[in-house]
Structure formats: C-alpha cells, structure tokens
Amino acid sequence: MKLKNQKVLIVGGSSGIGLATAKAALEEGASVVIASRSMEKLGKANHSLGQKAMIIQADLADKNSLETLFREVGPFNHLFISAAEPKTGLIRDTDLEDIRSSLETRFWGTYCATQLAAPNIARDGSIIYMSGNAAVHPIKGSSVGSASVAAVEAFARVMALELAPIRVNVIRAGLIDTPLLDRYGNQRQGIIEGYSKRVPLKRIGSAEDVAEAAVYLMKSTYTTGTILQVDGGALLI
Numbered sequence: 001m002k003l004k005n006q007k008v009l010i011v012g013g014s015s016g017i018g019l020a021t022a023k024a025a026l027e028e029g030a031s032v033v034i035a036s037r038s039m040e041k042l043g044k045a046n047h048s049l050g051q052k053a054m055i056i057q058a059d060l061a062d063k064n065s066l067e068t069l070f071r072e073v074g075p076f077n078h079l080f081i082s083a084a085e086p087k088t089g090l091i092r093d094t095d096l097e098d099i100r101s102s103l104e105t106r107f108w109g110t111y112c113a114t115q116l117a118a119p120n121i122a123r124d125g126s127i128i129y130m131s132g133n134a135a136v137h138p139i140k141g142s143s144v145g146s147a148s149v150a151a152v153e154a155f156a157r158v159m160a161l162e163l164a165p166i167r168v169n170v171i172r173a174g175l176i177d178t179p180l181l182d183r184y185g186n187q188r189q190g191i192i193e194g195y196s197k198r199v200p201l202k203r204i205g206s207a208e209d210v211a212e213a214a215v216y217l218m219k220s221t222y223t224t225g226t227i228l229q230v231d232g233g234a235l236l237i
C-alpha cells in the first residue's frame with residue numbers, strides 16, 4: 001500500500017494500459033481519477049474498478065477541457081498520460097491535416113497537460129508519459145507516431161530537469177494486448193503471433209505488465225528522466 005494517501009490522475013484511464021494502471025494504483029492504496037473523452041467508456045471502466053475511481057470527461061487535444069480537468073482534480077501526486085489515438089499511413093497515401101492531429105494531440109496535449117499539472121503536483125510526486133518502440137525502431141507507416149513518441153521522450157528529459165524535484169519518466173512499450181490493437185482488424189491475431197515468435201520473452205505484453213511499470217515509477221523516489229523499456233526484449237533483436 002505504498003501509494004496510500006496519494007492521488008493519481010490517469011489521462012486515458014478508461015481503457016487498456018491506463019485502466020490497468022488505475023486498478024494497480026487502487027491496489028496500492030491510492031485514490032484514483034480516470035479521465036478520457038467518452039463518459040460511456042469511463043462509466044464502464046469505473047464499473048470494472050468497483051466504482052472506486054473518480055471519473056472526469058477530458059480531451060487531451062482541448063486546452064479548455066484540460067483546464068477544467070486540473071481545476072476539478074486540485075492538488076495531486078502522480079500524473080500518468082496514457083491517452084493517444086495513434087494514426088498510421090505511408091507518406092504517399094496520407095492526408096496531411098488528418099495525420100497531423102495525432103502528433104498535435106500527443107505532443108501539444110502532453111505539453112499543455114504538463115504545464116497545467118505542474119503547479120498542482122506534490123513536490124515528491126511524479127509524471128509518467130507513454131511512448132513506444134516506434135520512437136527508436138522504424139516501421140513503415142509509423143512516421144508520425146514514431147516522431148510523436150520520440151518528441152515526448154525528448155520533452156520528458158527536459159521536464160525532469162525543469163520540474164525537479166517532481167520526477168518525470170517515460171514508459172516505452174512494445175506490442176501490448178489492449179483495445180488499441182482492434183484497429184488492425186482481422187490482421188490483429190497475425191500481428192500478435194508474429195511479435196510473440198520474434199521477441200525473447202515469446203509473448204505479447206499485457207496492460208498489467210505496463211501498469212506494473214507505471215506504479216513502480218510512481219513509487220521509485222530516486223528515478224527521474226528515465227525511459228523504462230517494457231517490451232519483452234523486442235529491441236534486443
């Protein structure tokens with residue numbers, strides 16, 4: 001119960017990694033606020049958490065919405081930004097305005113949320129951002145997703161200096177079994193099997209694997225400016 005009397009805000013907490021982290025933080029004794037765009041998803045998520053979280057509708061892409069969120073949350077201890085809706089596409093095929101929104105949300109949303117959160121986070125608290133192996137391992141079609149997570153990693157290192165003693169860390173995940181993978185449609189299973197065959201740990205990650213890392217970063221009081229790799233060893237090969 002190392003997070004007892006601590007308040008954790010998870011933006012993107014209604015699904016996947018964010019939701020698993022909400023559960024893990026509750027188990028460590030924290031009070032938890034989950035935020036995302038859909039009240040319906042938030043309601044279902046909170047049902048799965050035994051109605052133990054507080055839910056607030058918020059859009060990482062919308063400054064007004066984030067201002068309302070941080071006003072409602074008040075002082076707190078840990079911010080985890082798990083929200084994202086990554087877009088993919090080969091450069092020859094993509095519409096610029098459509099694809100740029102994913103970088104806008106991931107990078108400027110993270111910037112804005114950090115700016116609004118910093119005055120309200122406890123001095124011994126922390127911020128955690130999500131990144132993925134695409135930040136360092138190129139995959140055709142992932143140009144904007146890769147650039148946006150790489151930007152967040154670089155941003156995090158600067159924030160670790162500027163906001164200290166508040167700690168700022170990043171989780172860089174490999175392929176994780178969450179609703180995000182539904183966008184692959186009938187290729188989903190093949191992608192999972194291919195990844196599981198390739199990586200040293202021979203399986204895809206679970207949302208709980210990443211939640212474990214997120215809670216570790218909340219509790220680890222001498223860790224800042226780090227990128228924690230949670231990918232089954234994918235980058236070793």
Ligand SMILES: NC(=O)c1ccc[n+]([C@@H]2O[C@H](COP(=O)([O-])OP(=O)(O)OC[C@H]3O[C@@H](n4cnc5c(N)ncnc54)[C@H](OP(=O)(O)O)[C@@H]3O)[C@@H](O)[C@H]2O)c1
Pocket residue numbers: 011012013014015016017018035036037038039041042058059060061081082083084085086105130131132133172173174175176177178179180181
């Ligand atoms: N799954 C993977 O393989 C993988 C790998 C590497 C990195 N990641 C990263 O890990 C993070 C979590 O992914 P996940 O797999 O858990 O995805 P997920 O299950 O789809 O969850 C995404 C969450 O973000 C919320 N969200 C999306 N856009 C938002 C916005 N503009 N404002 C507020 N909330 C928003 C969604 O809720 P609403 O729809 O209600 O807004 C949902 O709660 C993402 O940053 C993703 O890029 C995932």
